[in-house]
Amino acid sequence: MKILEVKNLVRDFGGLRAVDHLNLDMDEGQILGLIGPNGAGKSTVFNCIAGVYPPTSGEIRFSGVSVHGEKPWTLCRRGLARTFQIVKPFSSKTVLYNVMVGSFARTDRPAEAERRAMDVLRFLKLDHLHDTKAGNLTIAHRKRLEIARALATEPRMLLLDEVMAGLRPTEVDEMVKIIQQLRERGITIFIIEHIMRAIMALSDWIVVIHFGRKISEGVPAQVAADENVIKAYLGDEYVVS
Amino acid sequence: MTRQQFQALSLGLVAAVVLALPLFVRSATYLHILILLYLYAYLTTSWNLVGGFAGVLPLGHATFVGIGAYTSTILSLQYGVTPWIGMLAGGLLSVFVGVLIGLPTFKMRGAYFALATIAFAEGIRVMVENIDQLGPLKINGPRGLQIPPLNFGLANFMFPGKEPYYYIIVTMLAAVLAFTYFISRSKLGYYLSAGGEEPEAAMALGVNVARCKLIAMAMSSFLTALAGTFWAQFTLYIHPKSVISLDLSFEIAFIALIGGRGSIGGPILGAIVLRPVSDICRIYFGDKLPGLHLIIFGVVLILVMIFLPRGLQEPFSGLYNKVADRLTSTVPRQE
Structure with a gap:
């Protein structure tokens, strides 16, 4: 069974569509990376999943149950934890x-x-x-x-929102190690991160969003080679290391 | 001497002094001042449950004092119910009103919450001042209610001397302090502080912040109402200006802020420092400069906020720790 299913998630703020018909799902024990340029809607996706605000439309299921409109504290009891950017x-x-x-x-x-x-x-x-x-x-x-x-x-699942931002390279390495250990403990991890070196090393699967829309997904190497991703986010000079 | 032993010793010492004081303080005036000091320490400790731990600033707690005072007084004057039962009834009614006030206001932040609680308290005071008779209940508007000193005795919560009142309020204060101590170390205490400091983070960690605040408000309003009954039985005369006044609400908040919000000892220290100021002002300047004590409180508050933003309890608990360390580190080594 999928631990997390996001179907056609839409979230509007006034006239701005922060998340636009996003679909994704996660298996238990997976590490899923969510990347995209600043303002792409990554944190909004997290906030919808964590119950900070309800989706405008669409469905979110956590371990098979719809959690629409549930509050952060009840989601926490269900086994969903998060950090703040x-x-x-x-x-x-x-x-x-x-x-x-x-x-x-x-x-x-x-x-x-x-x-x-x-x-x-x-x-x-x-x-x-x-x-x-x-x-x-x-x-x-x-x-x-x-x-x-x-x-x-x-938690059974952990949402990590840029936990490596502002860290020195050695500290990033330590954090990567910690996250790998968390996965070994059986915790499913959904991570937003800008440090490519870390997210490429960690993720089993990466989803890229831009203006709230999914523009690419795949295993790290696939995503890094995707032209859309390079144009929107990584830049021409990015080389998979 | 271990740390625990030192704590027990200092606690025992304080208890002994407090209990023995009436043996030496024979003057009714000074005993009266002491009783009021404890009463305010009690009120502020009750306030602290919501105003200190939950991180909001309620400025209408006189409402609950008034509810407690009026409920027990009306019940005893009109229905012959002992004030002890009236005390409980007042507490329960107060919980109801407290939750009713809390439900809409806890969604507000900062100054808006404070203003809303003032508005509620003032609204209730004005209502009481303008109601003579509420159904079968005689409220007597601005003239208030007088309790005739006829049947003295513990059952009637009425005594000719001040000593019994002294011991009752000391017991109440000790109980509320123990209760606060217990709460601050419980899950609820952690949740209240967390929700007060960073509500979003607390919610993400499983804390239903609004519900915790309501529980704290219910406990706080219950305990505050008990003090209202004590007040009524102690002075045997209550009127809206005395038990539901904004001055009272403010004085409680002043004591808490100056003593140290959210700490166990803060309300006590605040009361020890501010109550004598209040009493001296009333005795010597009551006719010429009424309200002088609030002006002095304001100045003290400004100074404390600048130099000791966490209240007077900070240097005092630092001092206590230093003394404790000094005394407990010199453990004689036995080889």
Whole structure:
């Protein structure tokens, strides 16, 4: 069964059609990359799937059930977690506190929530910072904290919105490794990213959108060679590395 | 000495001092001032559940004080119901009104929410001031209600001296502090803070922010109404200007903001600092400059917001931690 099916998704903002009849689906355990130029509607797709705003028309099914109009918090309980492109940590709280908010999605007991949160922090190598205020973290750590919180809700599927933007190359490599480990844990990953090196290495399948429309899809090498993609997004000089 | 032992010791010390105070403070005036200090600390702690943890700024909590005071007073004057039961009834009615106010207003942000709560509170005050009789209930408009001091005793929540009131409000304050402490460490507490700070992120993590705020509002309005009944039984006279006034709503918010919003100790510190100012102003300047205390509060608030944006609790808890570290690190090593 497909874990995610998006059928004819349309989302309008006033007169602007941000997403235009988008179709895509994902298998369990897959890593799907969504790329496209700035303003192509990538984050809008995420926001529709995560329940931030309802689609104007079309259908979204998560593990076989239609989730039309469901709110972010009920989707989270169903096993859909996300990160934000512009990180939103609870700045005045500690790293551990931040992650515990996530782990409370699966338990009511604070001690248990703390134990699970520490597990997640260890996995993401953030445990040494558990007592640091989230507002004092570096950008690389904040991005990782976003993933930690989302992971603490024990999702089946994770929407990652530009978790590598602003990272140094070595940090990007670490993040790629983390995402691969997440997949090994059986989590399906839907990722938006501008760093081609990372997304080409990670994705099983890539969807390219431009002005809200899908202009290409395929395995990374296929997409990178597609003339439409090169014209709209990658540029003539792009060489698959 | 371990950290836990130190905490237990300091808590025990504070408790002992608070409980023993009436033995030394024989003056009714000072006892009165102390009782009001605890009452305001209690009110602010109740307010803090929604105003502190949930990150919104309600400025109409006097409504709930008024509901508590009027409900128990009307029930006892007209129907002979003991104020203890009236207290509970007032609390429940207050929950209903609190949720009713919260439902439309929690969608508003920042100043708009604050303004909406002021509007509700003022609306209710004006209504009470203009209603003499509501069905079978005698409300008595602006003249308010007087409770004749006839039947003293615990069952009637009425005492000739101040000491019993002192111990009742101390018990109430201790209970509400323990409750807040428990909530702040529970799932709800985490969800409230998260929703207050970054609602979008909280929602994505499974938090139904609006529902959490409503629960906090319900708890807060219930607890606040209990203080209203205490107020009525303590002063034996209530009128709209005393228990539903905007001054009261503001004073609660002032105490919270100056003491430290969203912290357990903040409301206590705020009350300790501001209540004496308020009382001294009323005693010495009450006739010439009524409202002087609010002006002083404003100045203090500005200074605190500039120099200690997280309230007075910050330097105090820093100091406490320093002392605790000093005392608990010198553990004698036994080989």
